Amino acid sequence: MTIFEHPLIQHKISILRDKNTGTNEFRKLVEEIAMLEGFEALGDLPLQDVEIETPIEKCMTPMISGRKLAIVPILRAGLGMVPGVLALVPSAKVGHIGMYRDEESHIPHEYYCKLPNPIDERIIVVTDPMLATGGSAVDAITQIKEHGGKKIKFMCIIAAPEGVQKLHEAHPDVQIYVGHLDRELNENAYICPGLGDAGDRIFGTK
Ligand SMILES: O=P(O)(O)OC[C@H]1O[C@H](OP(=O)(O)OP(=O)(O)O)[C@H](O)[C@@H]1O
Numbered sequence: 001m002t003i004f005e006h007p008l009i010q011h012k013i014s015i016l017r018d019k020n021t022g023t024n025e026f027r028k029l030v031e032e033i034a035m036l037e038g039f040e041a042l043g044d045l046p047l048q049d050v051e052i053e054t055p056i057e058k059c060m061t062p063m064i065s066g067r068k069l070a071i072v073p074i075l076r077a078g079l080g081m082v083p084g085v086l087a088l089v090p091s092a093k094v095g096h097i098g099m100y101r102d103e104e105s106h107i108p109h110e111y112y113c114k115l116p117n118p119i120d121e122r123i124i125v126v127t128d129p130m131l132a133t134g135g136s137a138v139d140a141i142t143q144i145k146e147h148g149g150k151k152i153k154f155m156c157i158i159a160a161p162e163g164v165q166k167l168h169e170a171h172p173d174v175q176i177y178v179g180h181l182d183r184e185l186n187e188n189a190y191i192c193p194g195l196g197d198a199g200d201r202i203f204g205t206k
């Protein structure tokens with residue numbers, strides 16, 4: 001697991017946590033944090049030499065192919081992180097997995113899945129700002145693997161220790177990137193201190 005200690009990420013997460021931060025600012029911050037996290041998480045994207053002609057001469061020079069990356073947000077809240085990663089790799093493919101957590105049982109239910117096909121050769125970055133019980137991330141990644149996904153990274157903004165443990169146990173091959181590791185879950189399976197309901201704060205639905 002990688003926990004980002006960069007002061008810019010920590011500063012932006014603190015503003016996210018503030019209950020007085022409105023939708024517009026919250027959305028921008030989620031996007032910016034995703035870009036900062038993505039810069040680090042994509043440090044192993046493969047390069048290939050391509051021929052470029054500079055004003056001086058032809059040369060072989062390394063480039064990233066967007067065909068090597070798929071971003072898969074877990075709806076809804078994971079959508080907020082997509083523009084930040086796309087800013088880094090604009091031609092990446094984007095899949096979607098829709099999951100909602102039952103309010104009583106906290107068990108995730110999948111309601112949508114559309115992934116790039118084929119997906120097996122791509123580095124896949126699954127985005128969701130919140131890793132709480134871990135149920136949504138575990139099920140989404142299981143679904144991606146059933147579609148052939150192999151090289152999977154999970155990127156979140158805030159995680160609870162319970163979620164990290166569950167995700168690591170279920171998918172030990174998945175690299176987990178966390179903006180901040182929080183204290184614990186409360187009786188409603190919300191992260192403490194957390195930032196509340198990320199989906200509602202991104203989309204202004206509360
Ligand atoms: O780790 P877990 O315990 O599964 O909880 C985390 C999930 O809960 C939230 O989604 P929610 O069900 O609120 O859906 P939403 O994104 O549409 O608001 C959040 O965005 C994660 O997907």
Ligand SMILES: O=c1cc[nH]c(=O)[nH]1
Pocket residue numbers: 077130132189190191192194195196197198199
């Ligand atoms: O704290 C939490 C837990 C799950 N989902 C959220 O959006 N926030």
Ligand SMILES: [Mg+2]
Pocket residue numbers: 077197198199200
């Ligand atoms: Mg929600």
